[in-house]
Each structure stands twice: as structure tokens, then as C-alpha cells.
Amino acid sequence: MSTINKVPASAGAEWLLGGFALLRRAPVALGTLAILWGLGSTVLMALAGATGLTVLLYAAQFLLILAGPLFFGAMIWAAREVDQGRPAQPAHLLQPIRDGHGPALLATLLPQVIASFALGLLLLAMIGPDQLKHLGEVWVQMQTVAAEGGQPDPSLVKDLPAGRLLLWLLLVAITFVVIKWMTFIAAPQILFTGTDAIGAMRNSLRACLHNWTAMLVFYLLAGIAIFAITFGSLLLMAILQLITGPVIAVLLWQLVLLAVLTPVLAGAMYTAWRQMMTTAGSAAPSTAPATTHIEV
Template identity: 50%
Template sequence: MSEIRKVPASAGAEWLLTGFGLLKRAPLALGSLGILWGVGTSLVLSLSMLVPALGTVVQLLLLLAGPLFMGGLLWAIREVDQGRVAKPSHLLQGVQEGRAPQLLVALLPQLFAALLLGTLLLVLVGTDGLQQLSVVMVKLNEISQSGAQPDPAQIEALVATLPAGRILLWLLLLLASFVALTLALFVMPPQVMFDRASGMHALRESLRASIHNLPAMLVFFVLAFIAIFAIYFAVIILALIIGLIAGQVVAMAIAQLLLMAVLMPVFAGAVYAAWKQMLASASAAGPTPPPVSSGHVFEA
């Protein structure tokens, strides 16, 4: 097993700052990779809308592309970190390096969790409960669309027909599964790309490292949520301005691309920083980047 290093809770903030700092060092190169990811996703989704018969195939392609693109984006992040130039071709570096099968192992726990949660939903709620839930959701939707003032007694009567306790238990299991998947996948891709680890080994080590450093993980995700909200708010304001000039369709398309150009490199940079601190060997991590000053928070 790899040596897992203990980091302080403040490391979670450092990871996020490193992500912003790396994006600042190469905004066009890294931002263009995020845009390529977004454009590719939009084109594939547009194809599924034009040819509905391809919907299942398109969803499968998007599912497969996610781990591959993340591996490539992490490679580009390391290039920038070590003073080299990030290139668009890096987005498929995982395929070129022969790491695609190991990166795709990231889909296995997600598939297992989906099957398990689906089975538990049928066991806990049952088909009758699911049908009743569907009926209640339809009625609640009709009430909201009617524009009339909702009657609390009527809503309470509808909810009372549901197996609320079992649905709540399933939602708690869903939340626990999401947390476990997040911890297992967080630093899995950089291990596959840079440590040449197998996918299953990287999943286990990511889970161990994340649990070993839960305070740092908690700090990171809280700050990341705040940062995402702030970035989204800024992009929406920009989209409103663009919408007055070029129309809402163009504004929303530009807003989505801007979000991908910022959020994906920043998140990949944070994952890369977390891997370097918790798991990376000196040979795999390369030289340490210059420290990021606190002033970069406001600049980002």
C-alpha cells in the first residue's frame, strides 16, 4: 500500500487555492480544455436530441468520456505545474498513455451503487409505494402549476399516503453512497495517470487517504461549494449582459462554456494538489509549485 500522509484541515483551502493559482498561470490553455470538454458534451447531447434513437448510446459515450477527460485534464495540470505548456491533445492523454481501462474503473463503483440503490428502493418502498409516490408528485405538480394558494391540509393528506419513513431511510442511504463514492474517486485519477496504479488499487487508496484526512476534505468541499456559488453568480450576471446584446440562447451557451472553462481546471488542480500532499511520491509529483499568496483568493 502507498504511504498516506496526514495533512491539516487547512490543506483543504490550500488545494482550492492551488487550483485557482494553476488556472491563473495558464488561463487560456487550461480554460480551452474545459471549453473543449463542454463543447464536446454539448455536441453529443445535441446529436441525441436530433436522433432520439441514439439517446442510450450518447449517454454511454458521455459516461465513458468523463473519467478519460479528467485524466487528460490532470495531465495538462501537471504540465503547467512543472513549467510546460498544456495542449488540447492532453485531454486524451489517458488514451495515449494506455491508461484508459484503468481510468474507466471509476465507473464500476458508480454502477454498483446505482444497482444497489435501485434494489434497495424496490425492497424498502416497493412497486406500490413507487406508484403512490408518482401519483403524489403529479398532484403536487398540478397544484404548483395551477397558481392557486396551496392548501396545507391537502398537501399533508397527500404526503400521509406515502411510506415516509422508508423513503427517508432510502434517501439517507443515497447520501451515504454519494459520500463514499466521492471519497473513493477524489484522488483516484491522478494515481492512475502519474503513479501508474491499477484502477482498483487507486480506488482503495483514494478512500483510505480521504478518510484519513476527513477534516481537510470537509474544508475543501465547503469552500468549493462557496466558490462555485460565487463563480456561478458572476457568470449569470455576465450572461444577462450578453443576453441584452446577443440574445438569451447565445448568452446561455457562453455561460455554460465559461463555467466549464473555470470550474473544471480549478477542480482538477485541487485534486492534483490533494494527491501531491496525501499520496504522491517525489518522483511522480515533480517539483513543488511556488506558494500561492492569500491575495489570490480575491483575484480568483
């Protein structure tokens, strides 16, 4: 039994600040975990690309997609370790698997898979196969013109069903938000309370809906922070290009971004979980002075 806590809109800012605070307490340890993941992913893709086999490249990408929830779950676990005064260690990257939570974390990918198929079929039903083929051709032509530095011809899109495409894009946006809210605090529930994947995603969606103002504040501030960090790090990449060359500079830039943004977002989700969810039999977190409770 869990309780969903009502938090103020300002809690969204607290979640982000909580993520930064956890990173500040253990920047090297948390950053190292993210860098190890980034290096492992880069090596895997490089090895797959070196074979020259497209099927292996797709297989490597598929493995990384599957490993994504496991890695992020490990980062959330490490964030809790830091929060409770214990060190984050590279061994924590395998913690979700050791604890047997791997299948439940992987199950959080199901809404994305189902939504992708459903939206694809919906697009086909809304505009038809002929228009879908025409849309693909227009997209390729526009990319080709853009790559050559030209301006796309407006006549390319005049025959497209703009109204139905806009409606489909609106449905895509709504679905994207729903999926993000279903998984926002699902991983901490799975890792720390043993909740099954379906129950965790249901609780996460209900918590986010109940605290939608805090979610809006969080996404707004997180977007600004990500933009600022990314823009600022471009200056670092420009300096690195002069020293190491463009290829190494881009790799180092990506690793630095990963080492900063991943722990911050994992820490923010952990903080949000502590505030929005109270497990039965435990005291409500001091960081979440709940005013309203909804039993789920």
C-alpha cells in the same frame, strides 16, 4: 507501494487555492481544453436530438457519461503539465487514451453503477413495489402542480412511508460521500503512478478517511466558491442575453463556467494527491509536510 500522508484541516483550503493558482498560470490553455469538451458535448447532443430518435439521445448521454472520467483525467494531466512549467495543449485531451489508462479511468465508474443498482433494489425492498409506484405518481403530480404555479396538496404525501424514505435518503447520502472519496484522488494515481483502478480507489478512500477534516474544509470552501462564481457569472449571462439572445447567452455562460470550474477542480485534486500520497522511491512533496504516515 504508496504512503498516505496526514495533513492538517487547513490543507483543504490549500487544495482549492492550488487549483486557482494553476488556472491563473495558464487560464487560456486550461480554459480552452474545458471549452473544447463543452462544445464537443453540445454538438453531440444537438446532433442526437436533431435525429428525433430517443434511443440516439440516450446513446449520446451514455457516451458522455463514459467519456467523463477520461476528460477529467486529461484535465488533471494538463494541470500537472502547467505545474511543471510545460504548456497545456488540446492534444492532452487524448493523453489518458494514448497512455493506455482509459480502461482504468473508466473502471472508476463501477462504484457508481453498482451503488445505483443496489440503492434501487434497496428502495424497492424497503417500501415495496406498490408504494414505489405511488411515489412515482406523487412525484409527477407535484411536478405538474409546481409547473402550473400552484401549491402541492400535503395530502399527496400523507400515505408515503416517510420514515423509510428518510432512512433510504440517508443511505444515499452516505453512499454518495463514499463514492466521491473513492474517486477523489484515484485519477492522479492511475495517470502518474500506473496504479490499477481498484488499488487507486482503495487508496483514495483511505486517504480521504484519514484526512476527513481537510476533506470537509475543501468541500465547504469549494461549495462557497462554486456558488460565488456561478452567481457572479449570472450577471454576465444577463448582459449576453441583450446582445446574443437567450439561447446563445446560456451556451456561452455554461462554457465560461466550464472553463473556470473544471480546471480549478482538476488542479485541486492534483494538489490534494501530491499532498496526501507519496509514491515509494520519490521524495515527499514540498507542499505536504506530512506528520504521520500509513503504509498501504
